[in-house]
Amino acid sequence: xxxxxxxxxxxxxxEDKSSxxxxxxxxxxxxxxALSVLLLVGYTGVSFYxxxxxxxxxxxxxxxxxxxxxxxxxxxxxxxxxxxxxxKGWFIPGILPNGQLTSQRTILLVHGIDNxxxxxSAGLLNLSSDLAHHGFAVLAFDLRGNGESPAAPRSxxxxxxxxxxxxxxxxxxxxxxxxxxxRTHAIAAWxxxxxxxxxxxxxxxEPAIKAVVSDSSYADVLPRIERGVPAAGVPAMFTxxxxxxxxxxxxxxYYNIKPASVIASIAPRPILLIHGADDNKxxxxxxxxxxxxxxxAALGAQNANVQTWMVPGATHIQAYHVEGQVYVDRIVAFxxxxxxxxxxxx
Amino acid sequence: MSTHSIEETxxxxxxxxxxxxxxxxxxxxxxxPLGLLxxxxxxxxxxxxxARELTVSGGFYAxxxxxxxxxxxxxxxxVVVFAxxxxxxxxxxxxxxxxxxxxxxxxxxxxxxxxxxxxxxxILLALLLPxxxxx
Numbered sequence: 115x116x117x118x119x120x121x122x123x124x125x126x127x128x129e130d131k132s133s134x135x136x137x138x139x140x141x142x143x144x145x146x147x148a149l150s151v152l153l154l155v156g157y158t159g160v161s162f163y164x165x166x167x168x169x170x171x172x173x174x175x176x177x178x179x180x181x182x183x184x185x186x187x188x189x190x191x192x193x194x195x196x197x198x199x200x201x202k203g204w205f206i207p208g209i210l211p212n213g214q215l216t217s218q219r220t221i222l223l224v225h226g227i228d229n230x231x232x233x234x235s236a237g238l239l240n241l242s243s244d245l246a247h248h249g250f251a252v253l254a255f256d257l258r259g260n261g262e263s264p265a266a267p268r269s270x271x272x273x274x275x276x277x278x279x280x281x282x283x284x285x286x287x288x289x290x291x292x293x294x295x296x297r298t299h300a301i302a303a304w305x306x307x308x309x310x311x312x313x314x315x316x317x318x319x320e321p322a323i324k325a326v327v328s329d330s331s332y333a334d335v336l337p338r339i340e341r342g343v344p345a346a347g348v349p350a351m352f353t354x355x356x357x358x359x360x361x362x363x364x365x366x367x368y369y370n371i372k373p374a375s376v377i378a379s380i381a382p383r384p385i386l387l388i389h390g391a392d393d394n395k396x397x398x399x400x401x402x403x404x405x406x407x408x409x410x411a412a413l414g415a416q417n418a419n420v421q422t423w424m425v426p427g428a429t430h431i432q433a434y435h436v437e438g439q440v441y442v443d444r445i446v447a448f449x450x451x452x453x454x455x456x457x458x459x460x
Numbered sequence: 461m462s463t464h465s466i467e468e469t470x471x472x473x474x475x476x477x478x479x480x481x482x483x484x485x486x487x488x489x490x491x492x493p494l495g496l497l498x499x500x501x502x503x504x505x506x507x508x509x510x511a512r513e514l515t516v517s518g519g520f521y522a523x524x525x526x527x528x529x530x531x532x533x534x535x536x537x538x539v540v541v542f543a544x545x546x547x548x549x550x551x552x553x554x555x556x557x558x559x560x561x562x563x564x565x566x567x568x569x570x571x572x573x574x575x576x577x578x579x580x581x582x583i584l585l586a587l588l589l590p591x592x593x594x595x
Contacts, residue, residue: 136557136565140550143569146576147546151539157583158535265520337592351586362505363527365512
């Protein structure tokens with residue numbers, strides 16, 4: 115034993131040093147791997163939170179019906195195009211100067227995010243009443259995920275356009291809310307914010323929509339989300355992860371929701387773009403510049419028919435409240451020029 | 461693997477070629493955890509899309525629940541598979557180091573280090589990529 119000890123112990127320090135070095139490197143790499151996985155798990159967790167928050171909206175109650183303004187109306191339910199969600203709404207017939215009801219020209223009224231067909235903040239019931247008293251029937255409905263319509267992923271117009279297309283189908287071939295008034299001959303659309311973007315998407319795909327008024331729409335939803343996430347107190351670095359997880363969970367590609375990329379397809383049908391000059395003062399809504407981006411994109415079509423109206427002093431979706439009768443007169447003139455006069459009373 | 465490396469030392473003329481082969485082999489072994497992670501995440505995303513489609517008739521909340529559960533289970537599974545794969549590869553590296561296959565062991569460690577960089581790259585990109593500031 116004693117004579118063997120030097121011969122076996124001589125190489126041992128070299129081997130120990132090398133194996134110790136190897137063990138240190140293995141531990142360094144293992145620590146790097148563990149750290150990177152921990153960071154990624156944490157990042158993914160916050161991304162899940164953002165993705166689900168993007169989908170969960172408020173559902174304020176419908177505070178009043180058209181009857182509160184003395185209007186006749188019928189509750190209607192119709193399936194969205196392609197995915198058959200049962201969309202809830204009101205059909206309000208137009209009123210001619212002689213008091214006769216009409217459904218010859220119908221305006222699809224589309225509300226903004228986290229709201230419903232009566233949206234008091236934008237004054238939708240009053241706007242419906244104004245349009246009805248100018249002889250336009252109004253089909254006001256709750257977009258999917260809002261009001262009394264079924265829950266659905268929020269897609270900032272991409273899927274919501276199916277509800278507008280369903281409304282067109284309903285007017286063309288659904289049960290008549292007022293059989294004595296017959297079918298609608300001409301359809302136009304009005305929408306604000308999310309509704310404004312949604313009617314652009316829908317009109318780009320449906321030629322039966324003869325004219326579009328889009329109030330306070332975004333040109334591209336991504337900047338709005340990228341500004342909105344930090345404004346809600348979550349660091350901006352989590353936004354891309356949230357959008358990727360949202361796409362995995364809900365199939366919604368938020369990088370591709372750009373009304374500006376489809377608006378040129380509406381030509382030669384007329385478009386009226388309205389925006390409040392004081393929009394986005396809280397950095398959470400839509401900058402006025404988006405109206406010009408949309409207009410520029412729409413003018414990309416050779417036969418484009420685009421009007422713009424920047425309303426001074428108006429914040430997000432407040433142009434109707436600020437301008438009042440001027441707003442009504444302007445959109446009534448726009449719709450009348452696009453759809454022609456009502457001939458049912460003649 | 462260790463036998464192969466030990467043979468290298470007995471054939472000096474073949475050493476550069478065989479060392480290169482060992483390094484490549486070590487890199488490939490080191491990338492196995494990353495490949496498994498990517499594969500399981502991909503499967504989790506596909507399974508989530510299928511779960512979403514299968515629950516369409518149940519409405520949004522059923523769809524959301526199915527998608528969330530499927531994706532979370534898939535991602536947890538991916539992390540577990542990745543951790544086991546990393547542990548086994550590191551164990552193998554230890555054996556190679558003891559057997560004197562230093563080139564192969566070092567190549568594998570470099571590949572694992574690269575794996576850590578790839579895993580953290582989404583966070584680095586999210587930090588570095590420009591986003592739309594508040595106007």
